[in-house]
Every structure is written in C-alpha cells, then in structure tokens.
Amino acid sequence: MAETSKTATLSGAFRAARDRLAGAGVENPALDARLIVEHFSGTTRKDAILMPDHVLGAEVLAAIEAAIARRTVGEPVHRILGFREFYGLKFYLSPETLEPRPDTETLVDMVLPFVRETAEREGECRILDLGTGTGAIPLALLSQVEKAVAVGADISQGALTTARRNAGELGLASRFTAKKSDWFAKISGRFHLIVSNPPYIATKDIYGLERDVRDFDPHLALDGGDDGLDPYRIIAAEAAVHLERGGKIALEIGFDQRIDVTGIFREAGYELAVARHDLAGNDRALFFQR
C-alpha cells in the first residue's frame, strides 16, 4: 500500500485503494475502495466530487491502508467497516453476528403489511424473532410500525449485545427486548408474528461456501444440522403455544428448501399463505398460518 501512503488527496487515496483491490482480484474494487476511503476519512460521496484535492492526514491514510490490507486477504468490506446497511438502517456488526443480507429484506417486505394491519386492529403487534443476530429483522419492522414491539432471541450473548446496541442507536430500545434463549426455551407469552432467519446450511456444505461467508460469518449462524432443516423442525413443533389466535410464522429459507420446509410446517398443522422470491429469483421467504 506504499502508493496510498504517499498520496495525500482524497481522489488519490481512492485511486490507489481501487487499484490495489483490483490487483488483488477483489470483486468490486471501486465500490469497496469508496466505502473504505469514505468511512476512514469521514468524507462523503459529495466530498469526493466537490473536493477531490482535499488533503488526508497521516493517521487517516494509515487507517485506510490497514483496511485495504484486510480486504485484499478476503475479509468482507462490511466486517472491516464494522457495520452494514439493512432496510435503510445502519446495523453494527460483531464477530458473533451474521452480516444482514439484502435477501432478508424480502422477508421484511413480506410481513410488513401483516404487522401494520395487526397493529392497527389490535392496538399493537407483538413480534418474536428467533435467531435475531444484529436485530435486523425486528428493528426494521419496528422502524416502520410505531405500535409494534419485539423480542429478539438468540443463543449467542455476543449477538444479543450487538442487537441491543443497534436498538439503542436506532432509537428503538423502548420497544425491543433482547433475550438469551435456545429457540423457544426461555420464551414466554404469545406473539402475533413469529419470524426467523435461522441457520439453514447443512453441516457438510459449510466448508464449500464462499470464503467470505465460511471464514467470517459465525458458524452458529450458518449450521442448520445434518440436512440444514433442524431449526425449522424445532420452530414448527414448538411455535403453536407462542402464537396469538390468527398469528403467523414467517421464515427465510435456502433457495432449495421450499418443499421441505413447507412439508415440515404442513405436518405441524400450518398452511403456506405466501411465498416470496429474492432479487435473484430464488425462493427465499415463506409465510405460514394455521
């Protein structure tokens, strides 16, 4: 990164970073260079256009250099920045949290009308998110529906600390409770909506995943057991006593799991009400009712 160290302007730092990432074979070098340079220099896209000759100090250049070095060896750009945007909101990450993915916005879009209608009709909508990670799903819903409240459950204490932080940063802490629980084990009460993006990769497939997922997302967030379906079986078997009358269950699934997951929930007495594709056209979200 010697070139960046010598280059003290905003545009120079960006070019050097982009060229370094391109040389290392990073997939979107210009985008990642921009995210890194902007973040560590505290500048915006507008600054890059309006003041390309803005001089960056030695400390900023050193931080950019360190970040570029991490990116060249495969660390995902949002892990380096420490946050990722989801549903237009900023979510801080930690080693214990999955990076929330754009595909999961499909799930939020699918359930949002139900959350709004329930909140209007009942005066509130109580949501339980199983395996909450950063809190991305329930916090996105709370940001859209003022009369909604949520419990975000996770078995990982580190994830819950991050989810609590995100709720606070987003001004949603008064309507969000982070709860340590092995699925339903410590959950009490009934909810209008149970939502989950559980770990759904078969154990044997984890080592074949893309390196940025396999090496940087926590395996606890990925591993769904022998066939990837264990969490769905638990949720299908135990959800009923936690659902309000007319309550629904919404799940993210792997691209090839629609038939299996629908079968698991049918056997437990649910019918598939809605199925949604993600932006790539893959099956991604299922909505069940009794």
Ligand SMILES: C[S@@+](CC[C@H](N)C(=O)[O-])C[C@H]1O[C@@H](n2cnc3c(N)ncnc32)[C@H](O)[C@@H]1O
């Ligand atoms: C695929 S990640 C989803 C994270 C977040 N909901 C999202 O969509 O970005 C699955 C989450 O389930 C949690 N998890 C794994 N096993 C669990 C269990 N037995 N009980 C509760 N949560 C669990 C993981 O810690 C992880 O946060």
